[in-house]
Amino acid sequence: MANPVQADRPAATPDRPGRRPRPGFGRRDSIVGWLLIAPALVYFVAFLLYPAVAALYYSFTDWNLRSSPSWVGLANYTDLLFDDVKYPHFWKSVQVSLMYTVVAVPLTLVAALGQALLVNAIRKGSNLFRLLLFLPVVTAEAAVGAIWRWLYDPQYGLINVILGWFGVPPQNWLNNPDLVIPALAFIAAWQCGISMIIYLAGLKGIPLSLREAAIIDGAGPVQRFRKIIMPMLRPTTFYLLVTGVIAALQVFGLVYVIFSAANKSVTGGPEQAGLTYVLHLYLFAFRYDAMGAACAMSFILLVFIMIITALQFKFVKQEAA
């Protein structure tokens, strides 16, 4: 990148030939630039660097907020991972979050791509259609939780009413441990509007000539989808996959709303079937005052997300090679 000394040079820069020297570049640029980003740097130090270091320190301590933190070394980490008497639900919450991610992310991507193809194919009324598909995205988590608690109601909810028309017996969606994850994943797919828009932008980016050439060469819709649309959308899919997995591993608000009861207890659903990792973490930090364990959990999550993301990047690189 051009450093101030280079930018000061009156000669034209090689990448943009024939330009006039820009007035006022150089040291002044540096000073003003740093002044402008100074608030963001303060933010970075106060709300990211310091808290991250502090959290790392707390994760090596035993601390319930009432006394001062006492150093326990790696005990929080080893207890979380191996002591299933002290932390009986740790692995359960890992399993719930992984299951949710594995089910919800592909379901969301497929729904998003399907909707994007449809919006793209329709000329008339596609704006209204798009608006409709997007409504779930701008709906508050609390509202989504309330709505779906009602839609999934075992006796009077819309889902069971509709299934009843087809002779399917009513299901107790949110109280049957086996159905909790699919039910939550379905809500996620219902909210796939953002991914749909990004897919739509990707579809519009495919050159028309490419499709037309394929049609002339005799490719049917299925072949066109497999040979042209899918490969051209690969970067989009990868982006949505990475961000989707990261988001799914952190799912919290919706499960919290859905599984919180009148007496303010949060259980994580029937037999902890909805106890996602971050919900578990939240409970440790803000219900049980186990700050050390909560911070340790957050770093385990961070490391896990970093590994998953790195693996995804590596996988794609191999594919490309």
Added chain:
Amino acid sequence: MTATLAPETVARRPAARIRSPKGRATLYWIAKHAIAVALSIMFLGPLVFIILTAFMSDRQALTSELWPATWNWSNFADIFEEAPLLTWIRNTIMYSVLATAFMLVSSIPVAYALAKFRFRGRKLAFLLVITTMMLPPQVVAVPIYLIWARFHLTGTLWPLIIPMLLGDAFSIFLLRQFLVTIPREYSDAARVDGCGEFRTLIQVILPMARPAIAAVGLFQFFFCWNDYYGPLLYAGTDQSHWTLSLGLAAFKSQHSVQWNLTMAATILAMAPVIVVFFFAQKVFIEGVKLTGVK
């Protein structure tokens, strides 16, 4: 390739009709519109269902009937007596408006500097912004909470508003992505004409960046209006500091058998966002595209 493309440039007609006979094209047209209508019903269905529920009587809401026997408009008045909704609405507006205004004032200059200034460490600064955006919020939640507890601001919404004075990583990122697409010539010309940095930003850059600014403003506003996690952490147990989201969740739990009232409250909380979204959907959708692959 070029040879096969040649006839195409002569007769540029809708793709589906080029090869297939007319009947097949019609079938295709019917199929895709049928799916679209079915999907629309799928998405509209729940919305209609909750609206209908909101108008039912207490008793009818607990049946599998879909159409209200009587239209109980009073449900929408009753919820105001059941819960301090006006206070929650006021808090939600305060949080959303202040946070959005603060974010815009603080983030635009940072994005401008990252996009248009050349200085040592700029790349590093941009990297820090991305790191801030990517880091799971759970990692820093506990220490940040303790900072605010030290200032005795937990139990209020201020811990969610004040940091916005220092910028928001996601907004900075988005604005920067847009600002780099504005050619340098504009700000250079302004400088030649003797504009200071500040005037260049206000009079030249801001008007051009209006779509991006509108998008990040909307995102922030929607995020705050819908935010559940933030108020859950900070607003505490005193209902007079709650937001609509927080209140709605509690309302749902307390009135767990009065689905008509819960749905009335839900509609009330959703309505402003849906109205704003309806009028600003273009801005919103352009903004989403800005977040995508670049």
